[in-house]
Amino acid sequence: MGYLVDSISKFFFSSKESEKFENKKMPAETEEKKDNQLILSKGISKGRKSVSLTEEEKRERRRMSSRLYKERNREKIKEYRxxxxEKIREYFVxxxxxxxxxxxxxxxxxKDKIIEKKKAIRRENPEKIREYEKLYREANPEIYIKSRRNYYYANQEELKRKRRERYARQxxxxEKANIS
Incomplete structure (x- = not known):
């Protein structure tokens, strides 16, 4: 349609008298393609009206589509993995x-959701968590000792000595700065 308007405007508003009106139309296929692209971009092709979604709704749709994909192609994903x-491991490294x-x-x-989940798990399985903590203490005694408050109070003398050394250095x- 735009091409037709351009050719008509050239005919009426051109300064040259030798130019003749050319009655050329755009091919019907290209017009249909443009219409189809507009329809697809608006979401009308599936019979739905265009909807402006909020960011949260868009995220929720993406999550749902990824869940559906995972459910449908569970076996394919397993085989691929x-x-x-080795490729996956290299990527992570x-x-x-x-x-x-x-x-x-x-x-x-x-953060809030994760903390709530962890609290719920702690409420459901306190024995399991105690066992895990016990195993962790046995595997990493140094880390566990340092994390406890008793470690801090047990090493007060050492901390005082380090503090005195730091003040002496300062x-x-x-004095060196004042002398020079």
Whole structure:
């Protein structure tokens, strides 16, 4: 349609008298393609009206579609992981820092939900958690000791000595600065 308007405007508003009106139309196929693209972009092709969704609704739709995909293609995904186990492992090793950042961002976004889940698990299985903590204490005694408050109070003398040394170093540095 636009081409037809351009050719008519050239005919009426051109300064040259030798130009003749060319009655050319755009091919019907290209017009149909443009109409189809508009329809697809608006979501009318499936009989639905175009809907403006909020960000949260869009995320929820993406989650649902990914869940459906996983359910339908569970076997394919399993086979792929078995075949490409080494590639997947290499990817995780290469991108360790990036994955840490992604996990951290996810944690920050969903902190309340994660904490609620952990509390619910603690309420449901207190015995299981006690067993896990006991195994952890046996496996990592140094970390466990340092994390307890008793460690801090047991080493008060050592902490005082370190503090005195630090202050003595600072005094020496000040004296050197005053002398020079």
């Amino acid at each position: 078995e075949k490409n186990r 290469k991108n360790r820092e990036r994955l840490k950042e992604v996990r951290h961002q996810y944690y920050l976004k969903n 005094k020496l540095e000040k």
